[in-house]
Amino acid sequence: MVSRRLFFVAAILLFVGLLAAALRSPLVCDLPRDVAVDGHYLAAGQMETQANDLVAAVGFDYRSFDLFALSGLVIASSASVVALLRKGGRRA
Template sequence: MKKRALFMLAILVVAGTFWGALDRIHLFGDPVRAPMDDYYLNNAQQERSVNNVVTAIVFDYRGFDTLGEAAVLFTAVCSVLALFRKGREGQ
C-alpha cells in the first residue's frame, strides 16, 4: 500500500513537472532567442556559398560534431568486426 502511494506520488511529480514545462514552452517556429538562427539564415549563403542551411550547419559551422558522428560509426563497425570475427578454436 505504501509502495503504491509512493508510486502515485512519483507519477504526480513527474506529470506536474512535465505539464509545467509544456505550459512554458514557446510556440512552434517562434523561438525565444533567435539571433543565432537569424545569423545562420542570413549569412550561410554569402559566407559558405551553400543553399542548404542545414548542411551548412552540420558540415561546416558544427563540423566537429559530424566528426564525432563519423567516429561513432567507425567504432560501431570495429566492435561488430571484433564480435563476429572468425577466431581459431579456443580463442
C-alpha cells in the same frame, strides 16, 4: 515495494509533466529567444557557406565537430561488432 511503486508513479508523472511543458513551450515552433546565433545562420548562412541547404550548411560547416564525433561513433560501432564477429574471435 510501496516505495518503488511510488517512485515509479512519480517518475512517470515527472516525465509527463516535463513533456507537457515542453509541448506548451513557445520555443518549439516559434522564434528563439536569443536570435544572435540563429539570426546569423539565417541571414548569412547561404552566402558564407555557398550552400542552398541550410541544414547541410549548419551541420557540415558551422557545427562540423558534431560530425567528427558522429563519424567516430560509426567507426567505433563497426569496429566493435566486426571484432566480436570476426572469424576465430572469442565468444562469450
